Amino acid sequence: MSTKIEEKPETETEADEQTSPGEQRRELKRERAAEREQQIQEELSEAEETVGIKVFRFDPEVADKEEPRFDSFTVPFFRGMSVLDALVYARDTYDSSLTFRHSCRQAVCGSDALFINGRQRLACKTQVSDLEWPIRIEPLPHQDVVKDLVVDMEHFYEQMHAVEPFFDPDETPDGELEEQRQTPENREKVKLSTRCIWCGACMSSCNIAAGDNEYLGPAAINKAYRFAMDEREGEDRKQERLRIVEQEHGVWRCQTQFSCTEVCPKDIPLTEHIQELKREAVKSNLKFW
């Protein structure tokens, strides 16, 4: 089996100006734009309702976006529509340069935490019907904006890494590994803390983190909790973990405002976990004192 490869001239100079590939592409683009315009009108008029979204725009290297601004888009509403659906529609229909992170669409990859109507939420699991319209969509506050809705997550990742976020038992057995035991109660104890998807909503909502760039923040402290409370790691490692979170920019900075707990899309009781680590730290200090 074989197929022939059709060779087409690529550069405009080789072809007649009227039919050059560049001209054809421009013509096709015009046709598509006209079709799209018609399609948009149809979709908007067929939809029972349309929803307006106002989206933050910024690009440091594009002339008319260097100054931050908001763009408004009108999107046909359907039952079950998420804020992410509305953003995707706006991008694929009106402006392909509209930029935001998204991947799994089911609240597990943690890419699309945004500031939606004044609150940190995951765009994919936020229903358009639950919000006031028009919907205002901004990047996460307290983080540098890279472009449009994309923020620089580097600082967040650094804080996560600062708590040594990895299972690291006191002793590692030699030879063929045997399964370790963990009580169902202990597994239950760490269960909620293991649900973190690193979306950064909590850190963005935290006043302390906003004022103290070195504060570990709720997500990192929750990560420390996840390991400190896991009975498989051992007491020595737990003490080291408590020392990390007890540092100047650790658990004691938390003023229990619960903003992180309120915005967490995985319902992790972050503030409680921070409080519990404070208590553990006090207990262990008394013990060694």
Next chain:
Amino acid sequence: MYEHDVIVVGAGGAGLRAAIEAHEEGADVALVTKLHPVRSHTGAAEGGINAALHEKDSWDLHAYDTMKGSDYLGDAPAIDAFAKEARHEVIQLEHWGMPFSREEDGTVSQRPFGGLSHPRTTYAGAETGHHLLHTMYEQVVKRGIEVYDEWFVTRLAVTDEPNPSDRTCHGCVAYEIATGELSGFYARDGVILATGGLGQAFDHTTNAIACTGDGQAMAYRAGAPMEDMEFVQFHPTTLPSTGVLISEGVRGEGGILYNDNEERLMYEYGYANNDGELASRDVVSRAELTEVNEGRGIEDEYVHLDMRHLGEERIIDRLENILHLAEDFEGVDGLDEPMPVKPGQHYQMGGTEVDEYGHSCVDGLYAVGECACYSLHGANRLGGNALPELLVFGARAGRHAAGAVEEEPEIPTGPGAKSDDWDEESPAELGAVDATDPIAADGGAVATPQEVLEQAVETERERVETLMERDGINHADVRAKVQKTMTENVNVFREESNLKQALKDIREAREEYQNVAVADPSRTYNTDLIHTIETRNVIDVAEAIALGALARKEFRGAHWRKQYQERRDDEYLKHTLYAWNGGNPELYYKPVILEGHEEKYEPKVRSY
């Protein structure tokens, strides 16, 4: 230019496992991923990890179930290695801190899953993939392995000898999304592709937006064929409005499927008289769609999955995540009412042709995880077999790339493995539209690895410049066209006329792709450019799926043909290979290997 011993492309489960293993063997490893590792789609896996842990269970039972599940299209050397090593990998993961669900005595819980002769699916609630992904990323952090996150690999740097089996992969070209910088990544010992699935070739899929078949398509154009691409798993329980997955764990725990007459369809209509809801995924998906086609579907679209009788306590304990998904993405309370479900594209059994160490026919080029085909899953993957696969074969490829494997592979790859050609004509033209895309150096001239890389970077730079500078149409239209035709014509039920239509539509899409352009002029975080490049990969993998499906005139595993309702072992006990062949693709076959470590597997009737 960046330089490492081993470069792993993609940082989901398979990539992370490969990187850890190569690092343990002393290699300087880097992970290059278009996402951040924790954003990878392994995190969406729900159900579990199969491994024979119990005394009453054994690796050969696991191997037998996997071979039967594959409908005898798996290669025994891959299946046996997999089943033998899965136990070690699961225990290893436990020692890395994986928060498995536990029994009262503190041992790891295991539950029944479809197509398994023993309850051997370990799990962590209904969010096993999330925990596996994070646990392994944590181990990567612990080891200080370098991660280039949000770097999109667009091309492999491979020499251009005429026979792909003579070629060598020296690295890859990656685009830093934040800055628009294109760089060469020189891999002294090997490139391991771990780029995941290709669900974006369909419009109703459980896969992430990022699952665009990048690895399969890149390796294909570099000379490593795609294998068994017609075998696409449609998961029987996805939410109708979004494609979000409802784990097989629901049926494993006792969930029941009902049609519009409130009949327990699996038994009522004889789809699986022994295993019922726990038959293999392909069987259940066909059952559901048959119900809908025969007028017993709900709203002519879906069926009901009911778990209410399991009781709130058990549901919260083992399936809590399912309640959140049903509530957030379908507005249904699973404790109060049955959940609407229908089949959706879920997993690609086929992928880059590799041996049981994940090595392709191109020297130094590996593939592992969903983008690879060893072949382990054959014509149908069993639920709970994907996560142990990425552990076992991630580790094997990492070890091999680091130079720590001395055994010769038993699975042959490349043109030398060919047994026969497909001798029919394609209904549409295939492959490249414009002049062939050079792989690397000119005319087979001997070139240093650095020259091969430099040339690859230059080719990519020109391609990006062209897309950025010219005027043209939006790639999203082209991608939508492919997704639409694949979902309409290359779905659970396949007919010749539909498959031909799909190939014509894909050809049209490919010709239109010649006219795409990137409207966003920015070098900063240009997702318009990223998605435009991905769409080309989507076209290549879609073509391989549709042509493989047209060529295979039998019903085997997930591949159902209206005119050919029997498995035809006399004719089709063989793998489909699809080779780029310099832009002039070629479809051919190679035999299945049924000779295992202990015994030869005899194809039997596959009933559940």
